[in-house]
Amino acid sequence: MNHRISRRGVIGLGVGAAAISAAGRTQMRSDGAGFAVVGLGKLAQGQIIPGFRNCRNARLTALVSGHADKANRIAAEQKLPPGSVYNYDNFDRIASDPRIDVVYIVLPNFMHAEYTVRALKAGKHVLCEKPMASTIADAEAMVAAAKAANRKLMIAYRCHYEPLNLEAMRRVRSGSLGKPRLVITKMVRQSDLSDPSDAWRLDMRESGGGALVDMGIYGINGARYLLNEEPLEVRATARTDRSDPRFKTVEDLVAWEFRFPSGAIAQGSSSFDAADEMAFEVVGQHKRLVADPGCFYSGNHLCLWQGGNRAEIPIHEIDQFAREMDWMANVVRGGAPMVSPGEEGLQDMRLMHAILESVGRGGATIDTNWGYRRAVDPAAAVA
Ligand code: NDP
Numbered sequence: 231m232n233h234r235i236s237r238r239g240v241i242g243l244g245v246g247a248a249a250i251s252a253a254g255r256t257q258m259r260s261d262g263a264g265f266a267v268v269g270l271g272k273l274a275q276g277q278i279i280p281g282f283r284n285c286r287n288a289r290l291t292a293l294v295s296g297h298a299d300k301a302n303r304i305a306a307e308q309k310l311p312p313g314s315v316y317n318y319d320n321f322d323r324i325a326s327d328p329r330i331d332v333v334y335i336v337l338p339n340f341m342h343a344e345y346t347v348r349a350l351k352a353g354k355h356v357l358c359e360k361p362m363a364s365t366i367a368d369a370e371a372m373v374a375a376a377k378a379a380n381r382k383l384m385i386a387y388r389c390h391y392e393p394l395n396l397e398a399m400r401r402v403r404s405g406s407l408g409k410p411r412l413v414i415t416k417m418v419r420q421s422d423l424s425d426p427s428d429a430w431r432l433d434m435r436e437s438g439g440g441a442l443v444d445m446g447i448y449g450i451n452g453a454r455y456l457l458n459e460e461p462l463e464v465r466a467t468a469r470t471d472r473s474d475p476r477f478k479t480v481e482d483l484v485a486w487e488f489r490f491p492s493g494a495i496a497q498g499s500s501s502f503d504a505a506d507e508m509a510f511e512v513v514g515q516h517k518r519l520v521a522d523p524g525c526f527y528s529g530n531h532l533c534l535w536q537g538g539n540r541a542e543i544p545i546h547e548i549d550q551f552a553r554e555m556d557w558m559a560n561v562v563r564g565g566a567p568m569v570s571p572g573e574e575g576l577q578d579m580r581l582m583h584a585i586l587e588s589v590g591r592g593g594a595t596i597d598t599n600w601g602y603r604r605a606v607d608p609a610a611a612v613a
Pocket of ligand 1: 271341360388
């Protein structure tokens with residue numbers, strides 16, 4: 231890790247004396263897992279914290295933030311007891327807070343590694359947002375730290391637990407489309423430099439790669455889980471208007487093509503200057519599956535096309551964040567397999583790096599056949 235964040239104010243008193251456990255290390259309670267959410271930005275406030283309402287086994291027990299007023303307001307709204315709010319300076323005191331089993335990292339990408347490693351050293355399990363880090367070295371350090379601490383590290387790939395994506399995986403696995411030939415993924419949106427949530431995403435050092443790592447990662451991970459295999463090679467190209475102030479350090483439109491061992495090809499694209507879209511399509515020999523949109527928080531649609539006939543596949547919509555947090559709670563309780571471990575995030579980091587390497591080398595073909603195999607197929611593991 232090559233950064234330290236600046237101090238962003240001192241808040242709260244950290245853990246209250248009543249909560250300090252002599253045991254120090256996490257003891258899992260029978261009533262589920264307690265989560266500390268780190269970084270109270272758009273995703274944490276918009277999806278994650280409200281998502282706990284729909285959880286069965288995950289409970290919000292602490293907040294970590296650089297802004298005392300915001301954190302204390304949210305803690306009060308969530309009826310958290312005194313001593314549930316930490317800041318980035320006293321974060322390590324979570325080690326002696328038995329209410330926290332899992333630390334959910336919802337910070338800008340460049341901060342994921344530092345807080346993941348600190349949480350693991352504090353004896354906690356970690357659920358970390360995608361992309362898992364801003365550099366491969368950081369991602370490797372996170373995987374190593376989880377092993378050293380003998381704690382779980384899960385990457386928050388919500389689509390691994392989401393009914394539409396699981397249904398698509400199962401239909402591809404069943405052979406009902408015929409042999410899958412082509413996967414097409416389009417993960418694009420507009421970005422706004424004046425929005426603080428986008429400003430760091432448009433900074434290479436803080437995001438690690440702009441739209442590719444923010445949006446494109448859904449298509450890269452998606453092609454892999456849809457086909458249930460790993461790409462042999464990739465080539466890519468980019469179109470970036472460097473006079474646009476948003477794209478001083480990151481690429482805008484990136485398009486890539488992966489070749490898989492089965493012969494299938496996956497074409498993907500990502501952009502921060504295009505109409506919002508998170509769609510994928512699997513073209514088999516006889517039928518094709520179209521998910522458009524396929525990866526939004528809600529309102530997704532899955533259709534099966536054969537010739538000119540289109541059949542909508544009904545999907546039961548869920549709170550994707552609640553499902554994912556419950557899964558993590560079950561993993562740490564020993565009741566569910568780890569589906570999206572750190573290694574899975576690291577594979578995407580390496581593939582995104584290969585894409586950018588190809589872009590930098592004028593579209594050269596980059597070997598990605600380094601032997602990674604997914605340990606658990608979400609289609610088989612997640613009901
Ligand atoms: P935001 O910028 O909205 O929030 C990040 C928060 O991190 C800030 O509000 C702030 O919280 C804290 N922070 C601490 N230091 C800094 C710093 N130096 N600069 C900026 N923020 C800082 O980001 P998002 O919530 O949109 O994204 C957070 C993570 O979640 C990213 O990794 C992103 O890729 C991922 N994400 C995943 C999604 C999914 O569907 N799985 C969707 C959206 C995002 P505080 O003031 O409390 O300290």
